[in-house]
Amino acid sequence: MKILQVIPYFAQKWGGDVNVCYNLSKELNNLGHDVTIITTDFEYDLDYAQSLENVEVIPFRRVANLGLFLYSPGMKGWLRSNISNYDIVHLHSFRSYQNNTISRYAKEFDVPYIVQPHGSLPRIVKKKGLKQLYDMVWGNKILQNAEGIIALTSMEAEQAIKMGVNENKIHIIANGIDLSQWGGIPPQGKFRALYNIPSSMHVILFLGRLHPIKGVDLLIRAFGIVSKKRENCMLVVVGPDNGSLSKLKKIVEELNLRNKVLFTGPLYGKDKSTVYCDSDIYVLPSHYEAFPMTVLEAWAFKKPVIITENCGIKDLVQDSGLVVKSNPYDLATALQEYLQQDSLRHCHGQNGYNKLHEGLSIQTKVKNVESLYREVIKSNDGKRSP
Secondary structure, eight states: OEEEEEOSOOOGGGOHHHHHHHHHHHHHHHTTOEEEEEEESTTOOHHHHHTSTTOEEEEEOOSEEETTEEEOTTHHHHHHHHGGGOSEEEEESSSOHHHHHHHHHHHHTTOOEEEEOTTOOSOOSSOHHHHHHHIIIIIHHHHHHOSEEEESSHHHHHHHHHTTOOGGGEEEOOOOBOTTTTSSOOOTTHHHHHTTOOTTSEEEEEESOBOGGGOHHHHHHHHHHHHTTOSSEEEEEESOBSSOHHHHHHHHHHTTOTTTEEEEEOOOHHHHHHHHHTOSEEEEOOSOBSSOHHHHHHHHTTOOEEEETTBTTHHHHGGGEEEEOSSHHHHHHHHHHHHHOHHHHHHHHHHHHHHHHTTOBHHHHHHHHHHHHHHHHHHHTTOSOO
């Protein structure tokens, strides 16, 4: 198959949808498919793109930014000349100039496309009015004309149905993880040695974008409650600033936690693996998540997780972590439960690790996507213009 992947930005620091697109493209290529990725030059990560062997990544120049609505009209000429050469188009994320434009060209040239929103369907947090306007003008049409919608969870499937998507078009395919991406589990102690963290200290980890939706402020306040009762624990916050760092540092100062909370900035590859390896608990206190890859990453290192009930992955966690309400007190209670019970931490971490090997590998999930592509292409036979 000749497959066109579409994503508005392509940089490792964006995590989530970008990394899914990267790993999906890599594995599809390994299966013998011809894959091209269309994106923009917004914070474009050339090294990251070039690490994808035999996959062409084309960054079109954006001439204006409206938030993350990246106006890149230069792609239109390329689409008119090339889109008919593809068997299928896979649109990542939802509300973007790229998806609006490419979905129209795909329809014009009778190329089927599928949409994978990556949890972006709800109009939450910021710019609710603009999201509603986008949906009225373009978004609803993009979903209606799609040959398929990939939902990560049943929760996301329900969101799509509420937006008018035919239930028969929705396919629930969870994200998978590339267990080989870190080049093996590193020896313990490297991260702790780098930051002079003693082995007796329990490390509580958050890893992700520092954005209001991630709820890191709740975690810091929860940690403040716990640290009053336990001296041998610290909080490590890993990730790029996406608008919350200054506020989070103020909370740390207010709670007098400056010596117990470490902000490292973003970590990737082997550096990221060292912090997972040396942590004891992974916490994701988000106000909303569809299918957080960091939970799977933590399980890859046999770490137990604490997530909020706002995460679409909560049903999967069960015996591999703790699910709590998104407030500091419930988060603190869960932290105390894990810190007091080594056996529970180890049991949940091992259970999570086992789940990855029982059906959450990237290779398994890519075959599910590949099957969907074939199904969509077959149903579209005869529609193309001669």
